[in-house]
Amino acid sequence: QDAEGQVLAQAGPEPAPVSPGVLGRARPYPAAALLPSRAGGELLLTTMAAGGRPAYLALTSTTGGLTERDRLVLSITAGVCSSLLARDPRRAGRVNITGELVADLLLGRASNEAAVHARAQRLGLDPQAPVVVGLVAAPENPQRGIDVVRRATGRLARERWVELGDEVAFLVPAAEAQGIVEMFRSLARSGGSAGWAVALSACLSRLREAPEGLRQARFALALWRNGALPGPLLRFEAVEDLGLFSLLYHLWGHRASDEFRRTILGPLADRSGRMADLVETLQAYLTWGSAGEVAARLGLHRNTVSYRLNRIGQLTGRDLNNPQHRLLLHVAVLLGLMPPPEPPAADREAD
Numbered sequence: 001q002d003a004e005g006q007v008l009a010q011a012g013p014e015p016a017p018v019s020p021g022v023l024g025r026a027r028p029y030p031a032a033a034l035l036p037s038r039a040g041g042e043l044l045l046t047t048m049a050a051g052g053r054p055a056y057l058a059l060t061s062t063t064g065g066l067t068e069r070d071r072l073v074l075s076i077t078a079g080v081c082s083s084l085l086a087r088d089p090r091r092a093g094r095v096n097i098t099g100e101l102v103a104d105l106l107l108g109r110a111s112n113e114a115a116v117h118a119r120a121q122r123l124g125l126d127p128q129a130p131v132v133v134g135l136v137a138a139p140e141n142p143q144r145g146i147d148v149v150r151r152a153t154g155r156l157a158r159e160r161w162v163e164l165g166d167e168v169a170f171l172v173p174a175a176e177a178q179g180i181v182e183m184f185r186s187l188a189r190s191g192g193s194a195g196w197a198v199a200l201s202a203c204l205s206r207l208r209e210a211p212e213g214l215r216q217a218r219f220a221l222a223l224w225r226n227g228a229l230p231g232p233l234l235r236f237e238a239v240e241d242l243g244l245f246s247l248l249y250h251l252w253g254h255r256a257s258d259e260f261r262r263t264i265l266g267p268l269a270d271r272s273g274r275m276a277d278l279v280e281t282l283q284a285y286l287t288w289g290s291a292g293e294v295a296a297r298l299g300l301h302r303n304t305v306s307y308r309l310n311r312i313g314q315l316t317g318r319d320l321n322n323p324q325h326r327l328l329l330h331v332a333v334l335l336g337l338m339p340p341p342e343p344p345a346a347d348r349e350a351d
Contacts (some may be wrong), residue, residue, distance in 0.1 A: 001056050018045065023056055029078040032071055042066060044074050048082045057081070067155050079240055099162035106133065106162070106169055108211040116208050122172070123160050127154045130174035130203050133213030135167050137221050138196035142166040150195050152183040167221065169214060174203045188232050197224045197231035216340060219249055222339035244334055253341030264332035265326065272337065277334065279314070281308040285320065 001017055016039055023044070027033040032046040043060040057078045059070050101119045103109070112114045113127075120127035134153075138144040145168040149161050153170060161170035172180055177200065184198050199220035201213030220234040223245055235241045242249075251257040262269040271279050285296045291309060295302040311318055318325040 018058060026056055029082060030075045032074050041267055044071055045322055046074060046078050048078050102162040102171055105210045106214045120207050125207060129209040130205055132172050132177040132203055132206050133201040133210055133217050134170045134176050134198060135217035135221055136196060136198045137167045140195050144196060152187050153180055184233055197234060199234040202237045219252060228337040248334060252338055257335050260334045261335040264328050268315055278308055278312050282312050283333050
């Protein structure tokens with residue numbers, strides 16, 4: 001366990017954390033102290049460093065049940081742990097002692113209520129209280145994602161974060177979410193918003209729904225990565241942040257969305273070769289509303305834009321002067337900007 005009382009791993013029945021008073025009497029590896037157990041009986045206790053933070057390893061038994069062989073086993077196990085941490089100093093320097101617990105909840109690896117409750121207790125969360133999932137990405141500098149989480153969440157997140165690939169995910173009680181939003185806004189206003197974005201899920205009714213929150217946050221960040229959303233703050237529940245994507249999310253991964261897009265766009269749905277230029281022009285026209293503005297934004301001659309718009313009408317069979325046709329085209333273009341569907345949570349691992 002760690003100095004804060006988090007039991008990080010155990011074999012056998014789940015033990016009660018060793019009290020701070022007893023931890024203070026632990027002897028550093030390779031030695032071990034024989035001490036009374038709070039639950040009755042006795043324990044052998046040693047301490048070692050994990051990424052610059054103290055970690056404790058213990059064997060428990062009934063009074064008189066521990067032997068010199070147990071002391072040797074404890075010492076060998078502590079030595080192996082210390083050696084593995086020392087072998088990769090980069091990993092040891094960024095040990096996140098609660099990360100695996102957070103990952104279990106976010107990736108759906110806590111498969112039943114008992115498992116969720118056990119992890120919630122160790123993280124200091126109420127498993128039945130509303131929660132929000134956050135996700136930060138800084139593609140050009142993944143380490144900055146961790147720095148952003150720490151600066152913006154401070155003590156509110158209480159180290160309840162984990163690296164998932166090049167993104168950093170965190171859990172916060174819903175009651176603290178608005179404070180987190182204000183901290184991210186403050187960080188962005190201070191000029192520190194370049195190169196990163198944060199996505200916050202909807203308010204989830206209980207902790208077991210965390211995988212859905214992660215899916216929502218990943219959806220929003222993927223849209224930011226491909227330029228469909230500006231960021232840096234992407235609140236899933238805020239229409240002003242996600243726009244129509246907050247509605248289209250519910251079609252993410254459904255065959256119907258791809259069928260609709262292909263029906264409306266026709267040959268433009270493939271977005272290859274010259275079709276990609278036409279789709280870019282169509283998207284710009286639907287966004288800015290006039291051929292002159294599109295020409296200025298894309299750096300094209302106005303005649304080129306007019307030609308492309310005429311070609312779009314011919315290929316799709318839609319009249320760009322018809323508001324209903326423009327709406328259909330706009331929805332189809334937005335569907336094409338959505339990320340590829342994700343695999344089920346059970347098939348997804350922290351990369």
